[in-house]
Amino acid sequence: MAVGGKKKRPGLLKRPSTITNKGIVPKSLKPQQARGLIRRFHVLQKNKYAIIKRLKKAEGLAEITVDNYLEVLSTGKRERSYYENAQNKFRLESTDQLPVVKIDEKLTTRQLIEQLAEIDAETTARGGIGAYQSASTQGQNSKRGGDSSKKLVEWLKQPQYKDRLNDVNALEIGCLSTRNVISTCNIFKNIVRIDLNSQSPLIVEQDFMQRPLPTSDDERFNLISCSLVINFVPSPKERGDMLVRMTKFLKKPVKGSISSLFLVLPLPCITNSRYFDNELLQNIMKELGFKQIFAYEAKKVAYWLFDWSGQVSKKKKKFTKKELYSGSKRNNFCITIGE
Numbered sequence: 001m002a003v004g005g006k007k008k009r010p011g012l013l014k015r016p017s018t019i020t021n022k023g024i025v026p027k028s029l030k031p032q033q034a035r036g037l038i039r040r041f042h043v044l045q046k047n048k049y050a051i052i053k054r055l056k057k058a059e060g061l062a063e064i065t066v067d068n069y070l071e072v073l074s075t076g077k078r079e080r081s082y083y084e085n086a087q088n089k090f091r092l093e094s095t096d097q098l099p100v101v102k103i104d105e106k107l108t109t110r111q112l113i114e115q116l117a118e119i120d121a122e123t124t125a126r127g128g129i130g131a132y133q134s135a136s137t138q139g140q141n142s143k144r145g146g147d148s149s150k151k152l153v154e155w156l157k158q159p160q161y162k163d164r165l166n167d168v169n170a171l172e173i174g175c176l177s178t179r180n181v182i183s184t185c186n187i188f189k190n191i192v193r194i195d196l197n198s199q200s201p202l203i204v205e206q207d208f209m210q211r212p213l214p215t216s217d218d219e220r221f222n223l224i225s226c227s228l229v230i231n232f233v234p235s236p237k238e239r240g241d242m243l244v245r246m247t248k249f250l251k252k253p254v255k256g257s258i259s260s261l262f263l264v265l266p267l268p269c270i271t272n273s274r275y276f277d278n279e280l281l282q283n284i285m286k287e288l289g290f291k292q293i294f295a296y297e298a299k300k301v302a303y304w305l306f307d308w309s310g311q312v313s314k315k316k317k318k319f320t321k322k323e324l325y326s327g328s329k330r331n332n333f334c335i336t337i338g339e
């Protein structure tokens with residue numbers, strides 16, 4: 001019997017739903033609230049991946065992944081009940097002082113599954129990825145004064161690029177709006193917009209990491225825009241994998257046409273991380289065949305425009321997670337390659 005004496009529902013575990021079954025997608029948030037929500041989503045997301053990584057080591061769970069965990073947990077009677085009980089017990093705290101559980105080797109399998117259920121319940125209760133996106137749009141707009149693609153278009157109008165923009169297309173990874181300057185500037189003949197959670201019929205709902213690899217130049221792009229996405233990706237390795245994957249989607253630069261990557265990260269990723277800085281980013285990008293053409297650090301966000309040479313270094317140099325700066329106030333952002 002399932003919790004509460006009700007007959008157990010056969011089939012997969014379900015992600016929790018709120019009472020109204022909708023979650024709360026906030027229409028309007030104060031900048032501080034938006035930033036708080038974004039930060040909370042990042043913590044939840046990061047913990048979720050850390051839990052899955054730990055659960056892989058538990059007996060019988062070697063195959064568990066972030067995509068199949070509901071399916072995997074629903075096949076074990078005990079695992080299923082840990083998840084369901086924790087999910088049913090969860091109540092969203094109204095306080096800002098939310099607990100951040102440390103996911104380490106001290107947690108048992110049961111505690112890990114319970115944490116996972118609580119993360120899912122909290123994510124849903126906060127409005128799911130829709131709320132995160134809404135907060136991103138509102139919060140980031142207010143803190144950086146507009147959409148980041150303004151900077152991209154400003155750079156593309158500089159002499160280095162101006163005459164190389166005939167018949168060019170773009171891939172926008174992590175797209176929240178079809179009305180950003182990248183879409184309205186008339187530079188691109190075609191833009192493919194993708195996001196994990198599409199908010200418009202003009203945005204394809206797709207995980208970039210699952211997008212089929214191009215088989216011809218028709219499926220490649222002159223420019224990839226990746227603004228505030230890499231920091232959303234939970235692990236250093238996956239962030240590196242994402243950068244490597246981007247090179248497979250860029251056209252080689254022929255006949256002077258562009259082959260470029262517009263990258264945006266929150267400034268603290270390069271100015272206040274224990275494991276990462278701009279120098280390391282530049283070294284990684286160099287190995288992948290990129291050369292920085294423009295860079296700009298705003299108050300909260302850093303922008304880069306890189307040109308791609310068409311060739312990733314064959315040396316297969318590794319970039320691992322090493323402490324570069326000490327200090328308890330630093331964050332743990334990192335990008336690794338070859339780990």
Ligand SMILES: C[S@@+](CC[C@H](N)C(=O)[O-])C[C@H]1O[C@@H](n2cnc3c(N)ncnc32)[C@H](O)[C@@H]1O
Binds near residue numbers: 148194207
């Ligand atoms: C903080 S928002 C940034 C949106 C916008 N590019 C901007 O600069 O304001 C991050 C977006 O990236 C999307 N995203 C994260 N990982 C992704 C992936 N692997 N494939 C596609 N979209 C992804 C998320 O769904 C989210 O909408």
